[in-house]
Amino acid sequence: MRKESAAPAMAPFRLNAPGDLETLRNKIIESRDPNRPEIVVCHGNGCLASGAPKVAEAFKAALAETGINAKLMPGVKTTGCQGLCSKGPLVQIRPQGYFYERVQPKDALEIVEKSVMAGEPVERLMHKDPETGKPLYTEEEIPFYSLQERLVLRRIGKIDPTDISDAIAEGAYAGLAKALHSMTPEEVVREVEKSGLRGRGGAGFPTGRKWRSALSAIEKKGRPVYVVVNGDEGDPGAFMDGAIMEGDPHSVLEGLILGAYALGAEQGYLYVRAEYPVAIRHLEMAMAQAREYGLLGENILGTGFKFDARINRGAGAFVCGESTALFTSIEGKPGNPRPKYVRSVEEGLWGRPTVLNNVETWANIPLVLGRGGQWYASLGVPHSTGTKVFCLVGKVDNVGLVEVPMGTPMDRIVTDIGGGVSGGKPFKAVQTGGPSGGCLPYSLKDTPVDFDSLTKAGSMMGSGAMIVMDEHDCVVDLGRYFLKFLEEESCGKCLPCRLGLTRMREILDGFSRGEGSEADIADLTSLAEALKDGALCALGGSAPNPVLTTIRYFRDEYLAHVSDHKCPAGVCKHLIVYAIDPEKCTGCGACAKNCPVECVTGEKKEPHVIDAAACLRCGICKETCKFDAIFIE
Amino acid sequence: MSVCATAEIEDIIDRYPGRPEYLIFLLQDIQSSFGYISQESMRRVCDRTGVPLTRAYSVATFYQSFRLDPKGEHEIKVCLGTACHLKGGQRLVEDLERRLGVAAGETSGDMRFTLDTVNCLGACAISPVVVMDEEYYPNMTARKLEKQLKALNAADAAQAKEAGNA
């Protein structure tokens, strides 16, 4: 990411005492003019893919073209994910805070002339109130943002993640300075314990307790001890960890350094998924800048504390999100989980005591230390404290990154924040926890989203993907999808997982063809239980969850497949037929032209017909038809 | 293997200490330089890091990002994350398989196209996503794919013609 302004406000210099950080922060803030116009272009994953880089270029060109007042020096700043991904590219104008969505390069000149130069809003590019259609000017007015509680995400979308002074101005490393100045390592651990923070990676193990066990292990086995960031976010539909690493790499780094201080670690590792090259680049830059400033490396903040970290790029293996597999991967081996009944805090990386936390967990640590464990514990609900970042995806209007206090009802997230399913119908189900989680039906829409409530309902928190499904999504198909995903991603070491996933999927394949019986559903359930009990690691042990919860909540839909040979959602290919409504068909021939097997026929300007026997059910005709004449029987 | 390539492999190997823990780093760097990991380069990495060839081969076949054969001129990746799946990602794979005459994970006989699937690129807001030669194409449909492939073919033909003229 580039920044249009000149060099960073402060030349790097080494911070020699914890107090120097506050001094530097004040200097940075003083050196900045709060009224300077700024064009903030989101460069999160979604916006990047929908053309944000071209929009940023267009703004630069527009600024040059208008020859705007040189004294004002408006800058074009690129940030990490601002959250409302489905409406990208997103652009915000400061100081007014105007929030523009779906901005195209051709809009740049108008925005510069009206908003940057005259301070006027461009209403046509603003988010509209879903009920009144009234334009909403700023983030604060948009329910998607105003109903959230953005703490972990507080700097993301505001700062240029490649510029440490931007992060410091917004409070980065304040928690570290405070801890190094006035807290012993023991006090840091106690603060984390007090916060009630639970691991954000899936299982929700209390972070403080993990650190405490590591301390006991160190007492027994001595040092070295390692601190590790699990950035191998692999749940399909989850991108919050990627967004945190890309948008505010310093929050993860600060958390890790605090952990190292608490445990007396000198070496840390950040294991980051290969599919996140931007996250890797931003973390590398953050680490280099932190080293220059004396926040990482030898003699941190002049206190004599020494710690450094290294990035390991993942090489494409979902199973490496499992702790022991991640360790074997860092050691340079295939990521097979280790069959051990010894916890990794005692015997982790290189057989040493190791604390592994996921990205979001580490990013919470500076908050806990900065504002206190007690304050943190007051957020959320008693056994799930703090906030959680979710990726709201699927058939929902506002797809994006959402942060809410733990315990927020599911419907508030999906409908109030997410805008619900397009077209205003109720959602069918929400899938949480990815391939290890479950599917909760609309009837459980008031379920508080926290670790224990989700588990009780048969699903799980997982890393925080929330996939909204509507009436056109089939639960049998979703089960097949997750099993297929895991067949490829399983390490293949233990038999229940390697053989069982395929066999479960084959039974579902049968259902999707309308084959099978209630006895097969019973067999599937029993085999699923065998996997839960028998698999070596959590990947296999939790793999049956999507199938088991859908059988529990959507049994009728399974029965419709096996007994009535129907797929109510119209997804399973063998059970559907594409047909053309002669009333609606205009005979334009677009479908016939695009059909890969030429099975659509008809005279020009006359209704066409589909030869069901030859049809591949690829759906291209339906996608092509502009008159909505093609339907699924 | 050319002398030049051998020298480049040696350069890459010199970037890291010759220890087994750097095996994955080395294979990644070799792949990003050459597009794949040749038998020769794997043997050299093993010699230097003291890793048995069996382990390097296990590693190279375990992780999805490693490729043991050269890839095609154009790389097409279809995202099959959950959001992309719900919005028809699998249909796009099948469509591409038909059009290119290859199965996912394979390279066409003329070495022009490699078709791959990936598990979630984190761009769920614009699903289904197809990545062609590192460029993201949001909200993809079979028709848009066809258009894109045609454009790619036309560009290649123009380039070939130019090369022929020169």
Next chain:
Amino acid sequence: MNEITFTINDQAVKARRGWTVLETARECGIHIPTLCHHPAVTPSGACRLCMVELRDGDWAKLVASCIYPAAEGIHVYTDTARVKNVRNWIFQMLLAAAPASREIAELAARHGVTGTRFAAKDPDEMCMVCGLCQRVCEEVVGLSAIAVVDRGVHKRVGAPFMQPTDVCVACGCCVNICPTGAMRKLFDSVRGETATKLTQLAV
């Protein structure tokens, strides 16, 4: 204190420190089925046939006895409904995955599993990819001629690049340790030219 006391199927047993539950059971003559376990190599916990149930009041959990360390006062059960369910499904899947293995069929029959609901993919297949051959070659022979290749459902046993390797000295340890008889057939895919010559010399 070098002795640990716990129960298996409500019968008190004694284990030496460092023993696993499986080792203790074998010492006491209690049968627990396994395929991927061999005392000569590091246990890997891959086949999951040796699962046993740990119970403490209402609490229960299944563990792999080949790697679970014997501990004071635990209660182990080898034939509960949950254990049998896991075993039954693994045997059924094995009968379909390696239908040509007499050894698997015999062990399955001993546990009452004589048929499978699953279709066999390759009627001649004997290998279940437990990795014992790879472990014995690396840990005991010290050569590492055999690799476990690929992952997930594609996992298989072979030599690097799936070509015979002259690292193999044809010692035959892998053939001997193989629990399913598969290595007798796979051997030639690992053994290279050098190894062939060595064998001939040895003969």
